Amino acid sequence: MTMRTIVGLSWSFISGLAGVWLLLSPWTLGEQHNGDWTMVTRTQFGTGLGLAVLGGIGATVVVTQVVGALRESGVLRRPVARTAATGAASPDSTQEMEQVLVSLASALAADLNRQQQGARPVPPAEVPGAPAPPVGPTARADAGWRGER
């Protein structure tokens, strides 16, 4: 398949390029000026357009064959039919959704736990002349001692 793909894509590229050149050559070579198209211009434009289209078709065919072969070998998965329009979900998709939600919830819970363990007291708004609040591991004990006093 690899050889066929290389040959097909190379030929498509060369054909497309030659077609585009032939399509533009009447103006590129300065043979066609404003006015009615000459017979040469019409012929070259038509032939070039045909070659470009042929190159595009060739590339499409080769890519389609490659995608089909990859799907048959299991490398690519077939697109899942949308069930949202019908409102019905398959059991497999429901189980996958449950697993995703459970893993998401556990990740959120672990994140919250980490935040609570590493949380520090929020300092009060600074008042002019007020002493700076205690900072550090003894801050909570200090606040409790002031409350008792």
Added chain:
Amino acid sequence: MSGVRAHLQLAVLLAIGLAAGIWTFVAPWALGYPGAGAVAWTRPIWSNVIVGAVVAVTSAAALVTVLALMAHTGRRRGGAEGHPGPDAT
């Protein structure tokens, strides 16, 4: 898609490309481009001849390659069907 069928699809396209290349090559004389009978070719004739030759040669080479690959695939598949091997019951 079977390999032979995929080869066949590409071979048909390459055959069309070969025909298009040959047509591009001979179009200046077939349609009577100005200066086609002269010794010194005009620029449109050169353009047609070069593009036609490139497309025809490329298509012919690719067609031969794809046909050889198709024959090889068909022969290998035929051999596998004719000789099932030791595991076949």
